[in-house]
Amino acid sequence: MKTNRVIAAVIAGILVATPVRAEMKSGDFMNPITDVAWQEIFPIKIGGISMFGGSNYDTDDPADFPICICPAPPPMFIKVGISMSFWEPARLIETVATPYYFPNMGFGISMGGTEGFLSGKNQEMNNASNEQSSFAQAHYMIFAVWSMLGLLVDFVCVEQSGFDIAYLTELDPLWQDDELAFIIQPEALLFANQYAQMACMSDSASVNTYSPLDPLFWCIGNNSAYPMTGHVGDENLIQANATIAARMIFKLAREMLICDTGIDLCGCQPTPIWQxxxxxxxxxxxxxxxxxxxxxxxxxxxxxxxNPSFKGPKGPGDEFLWVLFRKRACCAFSYTMMDSIPIDDLSGGLP
Incomplete structure (x- = not known):
């Protein structure tokens, strides 16, 4: 929790100490009621039975058996409950060409003229090629929408938190430099070849039929999960920004700053190789x-x-906001003192 407080204090200090840019693009705060695809929380599985369907996508989870048993502190040692799983709209990811601009909140901040160095754009990868690349910064935000709306606040499987800016890539030198990012991704050397990238054709075909291939963890459809930076070899701005948002997930998982809530009914699990x-x-x-x-x-x-070329009703173009749904599996309808520890990203520790 101390790590979380330090990061929040640093970000808050930056926002307070730096002036809002008057020439910055405008936007409006996301409406958690109308701007969230609520049908995507389905299917909901309780006790190994799918009670509600309706989503266009689902994946395997550990809630296939009706009863779950999890460890608990003494003197109980174990807790017994009913397995449950659903999709939780829990996070927001902004991918922006304008550094320190927050389309979700509709403002940006000035950092003394350093924004140009961090700006995103489409550009040629080298002078001898017509290939194009895209670059963007990313912001990872805690968005515990259930708690924000005051819904299911007593339900143990729902995160009790609010809204917070958890990570800014503008402050991360590894995000800006592909070579420097090698520090956290040495295995990228294994996939920097045409054979590994050709395998991504399989993932691209499969994910378009709602079946992403977890064994091909280095693939994000046709694009690569490496390097874990804001540079993507794709001139299509929408596809590139979607890839950048996905890389943000993989990067934070690699750095042990987030964990996977869909693997274990008893707690959030670290996944340096994401699922x-x-x-x-x-x-x-x-x-x-x-x-x-x-x-x-x-x-x-x-x-x-x-991404219309003109300013639409929800804000400017070329600046994207993605609602992140994560698979949530838990042992519900049982309570011990351990359940009072929040499963929260960037908390400095996992339950």
Whole structure:
């Protein structure tokens, strides 16, 4: 928890100490009622039985058996409950070409002229090639929408938190430099070849039918999960930004700053190699899409008029906001003192 407080204090200090840029693009705060694809919380599985369906995507989870047993502190030692799983709209990810701009809140901050160095854009990868790349910064935000709306606040499987800016890549040198990022991704050397990338064709075909291939963890559809930076070799701005948002998940998982809530009924598990099928996203800015897709799905299915060249009713173009749904599995309807410890990203420790 101390780590979380230190990060929050640093970010709050930056926001207070730096002036808001008057020339910055405008936007409006995301409406948690109308801008979230609520049907994506389904299916809900209770006691190994799917009680409610309706979503276009689901994945395997440990809630296949009706009864769950988890460790508990003495003198109880164990707790017995009913297995449950659902999809939780828990986080927001902004991918922005304008550094320190927050489309979800509609303002940006000035950092003394350093924004140009951090700006995102489409550019040629080298002078001898017509290939294009894209670059963007990313902001990872805690968005415990159930708690924010005051719903299910007594339910042990729902995160009790609020809204917070948890991570800014503008402050992370590893996000800006592909070579420097090698520090946290040495295995990238194994996948920097045409054979490994050709395997991503399989993931691309499979994810477009709602079946992402977890064994191909280095693939995000046709794009690569490496390097874990904001540089993507894709000139399609929508696809590139969706890939950048997915890389943000993988990067934070690699750095042990987030954990996977869909693996173990008894607690959140660290995943330095992510299980990408446990995440899905939908766009909420520049325009809202009311359907979520597994990471890596082609923008062909959702990108039409998503990023208009003019300023739309929900804010400017080229700045994206993604609602992140994560698979949530838990041992419900039982309570011990251990349940009072929140499963919260960036908390400095896991339950």
């Amino acid at each position: 990408k099928s446990h995440y899905k996203m939908h766009a909420a800015r520049p325009t809202v899409r009311q359907i979520a897709y597994p990471v890596g799905k082609s923008q062909f299915f959702y990108g039409s008029n998503l």
